[in-house]
Structure formats: C-alpha cells, structure tokens
Amino acid sequence: xxxxxxxxxxxxxxxxxxxxxxxxxxxxxxxxxxxxxxxxxxxxxxxxxxxxxxxxxxxxxxxxxxxxxxxxxxxxxxxxxxxxxxxxxxxxxxxxxxxxxxxxxxxxxxxxxxxxxxxxxxxxxxxxxxxxxxxxxxxxxxxxxxxxxxxxxxxxxxxxxxxxxxxxxxxxxxxxxxxxxxxxxxxxxxxxxxxxxxxxxxxxxxxxxxxxxxxxxxxxxxxxxx
Amino acid sequence: xxxxxxxxxxxxxxxxxxxxxxxxxxxxxxxxxxxxxxxxxxxxxxxxxxxxxxxxxxxxxxxxxxxxxxxxxxxxxxxxxxxxxxxxxxxxxxxxxxxxxxxxxxxxxxxxxxxxxxxxxxxxxxxxxxxxxxxxxxxxxxxxxxxxxxxxxxxxxxxxxxxxxxxxxxxxxxxxxxxxxxxxxxxxxxxxxxxxxxxxxxxxxxxxxxxxxxxxxxxxxxxxxxxxxxxxxxxxxxxxxxxxxxxxxxxxxxxxx
Numbered sequence: 488x489x490x491x492x493x494x495x496x497x498x499x500x501x502x503x504x505x506x507x508x509x510x511x512x513x514x515x516x517x518x519x520x521x522x523x524x525x526x527x528x529x530x531x532x533x534x535x536x537x538x539x540x541x542x543x544x545x546x547x548x549x550x551x552x553x554x555x556x557x558x559x560x561x562x563x564x565x566x567x568x569x570x571x572x573x574x575x576x577x578x579x580x581x582x583x584x585x586x587x588x589x590x591x592x593x594x595x596x597x598x599x600x601x602x603x604x605x606x607x608x609x610x611x612x613x614x615x616x617x618x619x620x621x622x623x624x625x626x627x628x629x630x631x632x633x634x635x636x637x638x639x640x641x642x643x644x645x646x647x648x649x650x651x652x653x654x655x656x657x658x659x660x661x662x663x664x665x666x667x668x669x670x671x672x673x674x675x676x677x678x679x680x681x682x683x684x685x686x687x688x689x690x691x692x693x694x695x696x697x698x699x700x701x702x703x704x705x706x707x708x709x710x711x712x713x
Numbered sequence: 714x715x716x717x718x719x720x721x722x723x724x725x726x727x728x729x730x731x732x733x734x735x736x737x738x739x740x741x742x743x744x745x746x747x748x749x750x751x752x753x754x755x756x757x758x759x760x761x762x763x764x765x766x767x768x769x770x771x772x773x774x775x776x777x778x779x780x781x782x783x784x785x786x787x788x789x790x791x792x793x794x795x796x797x798x799x800x801x802x803x804x805x806x807x808x809x810x811x812x813x814x815x816x817x818x819x820x821x822x823x824x825x826x827x828x829x830x831x832x833x834x835x836x837x838x839x840x841x842x843x844x845x846x847x848x849x850x851x852x853x854x855x856x857x858x859x860x861x862x863x864x865x866x867x868x869x870x871x872x873x874x875x876x877x878x879x880x881x882x883x884x885x886x887x888x889x890x891x892x893x894x895x896x897x898x899x900x901x902x903x904x905x906x907x908x909x910x911x912x913x914x915x916x917x918x919x920x921x922x923x924x925x926x927x928x929x930x931x932x933x934x935x936x937x938x939x940x941x942x943x944x945x946x947x948x949x950x951x952x953x954x955x956x957x958x959x960x961x962x963x964x965x966x967x968x969x970x
Contacts, residue, residue, distance in 0.1 A: 619804070
C-alpha cells in the first residue's frame with residue numbers, strides 16, 4: 488500500500504484535494520454570501536438576479552462547469568488566470584480554473600444554506616433592528632447575518648463535505664488530484680486497482696469525517712438560544 | 714412642565730404624531746379605516762379595543778413597520794418617508810417596544826442596549842456603555858448586563874427592550890401590547906417602568922389590555938373596533954361613561970371580573 492501511495496504520489500494528490508477545497512470554500516463562501524444578500528434584499532431586480540444565479544448554477548452538472556472553465560472561458564474567451572512566464576503555467580492555470588468552477592457552483596449551495604439559516608430567525612429580530620434605526624445594510628451585518636450564519640452551520644458543513652468530494656471533478660481538466668491518479672493506477676497498475684480504489688476512498692473518509700464531527704460540535708456550541 | 718394631581722406632567726398643545734385619513738387593507742380586510750389621531754408632546758395615549766380591531770397595526774404604521782395605502786402620517790411635522798436612509802433616521806427617534814420583546818438573541822443585554830447608539834448615533838463606546846448601564850439600572854436589570862436574552866425572564870427582557878429604545882433618546886415611544894406575552898406576576902414590573910416613563914414626560918402611544926395602566930397613566934384613551942377609532946376620551950370619562958354601544962359592550966366584558 489505504501490508503495491502504491493509513493494508510486495502515484497497520493498499524498499501530493501490529497502494535498503491537492505485540500506488546497507482545492509480550502510480555496511473553493513473561501514471563494515464560494517464569499518460569492519454565496521453576496522448571492523444570499525441579493526436574494527434577501529428588498530430590491531426585486533437583485534432578488535431575481537440572485538434566484539437566477541442559484542437556479543442556473545445549482546442545476547448545471549459540475550463536470551460541465553469545470554470543463555467549461557477550461558474549454559470555453561480559457562480556450563474560447565481567453566480568460567487566463569495564470570502567467571505564461573511561470574514554469575508551472577499549466578498546473579497553475581488548471582488549478583485556478585478548477586477553483587473558479589468549484590467556487591461558482593458551490594456558491595449556489597452556500598447561498599441556500601445561508602438563506603435557510605436566515606429563515607430560522609424570527610421576523611421580530613429584523614423589525615427590532617429596523618425600529619432602532621439600523622439601515623437595511625446595518626441590520627444584515629449586525630443582526631441578520633450573524634444569526635443566519637449560526638443557524639446555517641449544519642447545511643454549510645454539508646456543503647463543505649460535498650465540495651471536498653466534488654473536487655475530484657477537477658481531474659477532468661488535468662488537475663493532479665486523487666481521481667487523476669486513480670486513472671493512472673487503472674492504466675499502469677491494473678493489478679492493484681482494487682487496492683487503489685480502497686486507499687483513495689479511505690483518504691476521503693479521513694478528510695471528511697472530522698469535518699462532520701467539527702460541524703456538529705460547532706453548531707450546538709454556536710446555536711443562538713432563544 | 715406643570716403636573717396634574719397624580720404627579721404626571723401635563724401634555725403640551727404641540728402636535729408630535731399626526732395621522733390623517735390613514736387607510737390600510739390586508740387583502741380584503743379593511744384593517745385601518747380613515748384613522749385620524751393627533752398625539753401631542755408629553756401625552757400618553759392608550760389604545761384599547763378587542764383583538765383584531767387594528768390597534769397593533771395602527772401602532773406599527775407609525776414607524777412604518779406596516780405600510781399604509783392612503784392618508785398621511787407625520788412625526789414632528791415630517792411626513793413618513795419611503796423605506797430607506799431617511800426612514801431609518803426617523804425610526805431612530807421613535808422608540809418601539811414589542812409584545813415578544815425581540816431582543817437581539819446573539820448579543821448580551823448590554824450589547825442590545827448599546828447597539829443603536831453605537832451604530833446609528835455614532836456615540837463613543839465608553840459613553841454608550843455608561844449610558845446603557847444607567848438605563849439598565851433605571852429599569853432594574855443592571856446586574857444582568859453580561860447575560861444573554863434567553864437567560865432572563867420575560868419581564869426582565871421587556872424591561873431591557875424598553876432600555877434599548879430609551880438609549881436612542883426617542884421623542885416618542887410606541888408600545889405594542891408590551892405585557893401580553895408575560896406571565897401575570899411579571900406584568901407589574903414592566904407596567905411600573907412604563908408609569909415612571911410617563912411621569913418623566915415621555916410621549917407614549919400604548920396598545921394594551923391593561924385597563925389599570927390606562928386609568929393611571931393615560932391622558933387619553935382611544936377605543937378601536939373593526940379598524941376604526943370609535944371613541945377618544947379621558948380615562949375617567951371613557952371608563953365611567955362610554956358613548957358607543959361597542960365600547961360599553963367591550964368594557965362590560967372585561968371589567969366584570
């Protein structure tokens with residue numbers, strides 16, 4: 488097993504999974520929060536932009552989005568989030584395109600998680616915020632979102648776990664993650680294919696199981712007591 | 714300010730809140746029918762009436778938590794603006810106390826009271842805290858300042874909510890059934906704070922079922938039924954000599970016990 492891990496650089500591959508997950512989690516949290524704010528705003532145009540975003544991204548296959556970032560955004564439209572002078576140009580390019588695709592896709596789920604958290608807040612909280620003179624933006628920042636995020640920890644955690652596993656789609660545009668290496672194992676060492684599957688599956692369990700535990704602990708600790 | 718026999722300051726003749734021909738519907742239901750009401754500086758107006766008579770809605774339209782379709786509402790001579798920064802500024806001057814307290818659940822008692830002054834008025838943190846502690850002391854919950862709302866009793870929470878409104882130095886305070894969600898033994902501690910507030914000369918519009926408070930603290934009682942104001946009178950006159958059948962019927966039902 489160790490031999491297999493070394494031969495196919497599986498540790499490096501899982502490190503790639505972690506990097507993809509962390510960067511995509513960060514960006515999808517930022518984008519998702521903005522989309523959620525649009526959907527919660529009293530402005531009809533913003534609401535429909537937010538709703539369209541969620542419906543479009545949530546219902547598009549992730550593979551299509553990831554391959555699209557490479558073939559359409561980069562290949563056709565010339566979006567190039569990496570420097571050609573760099574010796575790691577192709578690796579950087581693929582990684583960043585994958586993060587982009589993963590972020591915009593999971594932002595739709597983050598938005599809905601935050602919205603579900605906001606829906607746990609009694610209407611009176613927003614009314615009290617408005618009645619002491621807070622503007623819409625201040626109400627969001629100081630009252631609604633802090634409580635909404637706390638109520639959203641469990642669904643946000645589910646999204647993070649899904650994101651971790653969904654990073655394997657990045658192998659479709661050449662990012663060297665565990666799924667990419669599994670392809671190699673199937674091609675060059677079909678004799679240990681079954682072991683390869685098992686090792687990679689175990690790797691993902693090791694990554695996601697603690698996340699689930701941490702999320703459960705956090706959500707009961709940070710729950711807003713009413 | 715002159716005082717009456719019970720130590721309550723006499724209201725001035727200067728109008729503070731003016732409602733003219735205000736109408737509102739919830740779907741087919743006409744909840745506010747041609748409401749005309751003027752509340753003067755320093756006046757305590759108690760709005761009573763059966764459930765569903767529109768008295769809470771009336772209270773909530775005054776700081777525009779409820780919209781209305783026609784008519785005008787003005788506070789300090791300024792018509793209520795549309796939702797936005799100007800309305801937020803106006804709301805900062807109009808205190809509101811809710812039936813369900815609505816303290817910010819994720820903030821401590823102290824933070825609940827300082828939030829408005831800090832974020833809306835731009836008061837310095839040290840000054841906001843000092844003022845908040847004075848107000849919490851005044852309503853008798855200063856020793857709970859570091860706790861969270863869920864750790865307090867209903868009566869304590871409602872007193873904090875009053876302190877939170879007072880921290881904004883409002884020109885008028887709205888009370889939307891402030892004691893209706895309280896256990897009986899906690900009602901008086903909240904009413905006591907409200908009576909003190911009335912004695913200090915605060916302009917108050919109070920929607921309540923507490924007839925004792927109305928008799929004691931009100932300058933004027935407004936009786937609403939089915940979305941309309943049927944009677945407006947001094948508490949003595951209203952309670953001893955109601956003019957309309959509807960008011961007589963209402964009083965006979967609540968005052969027999």
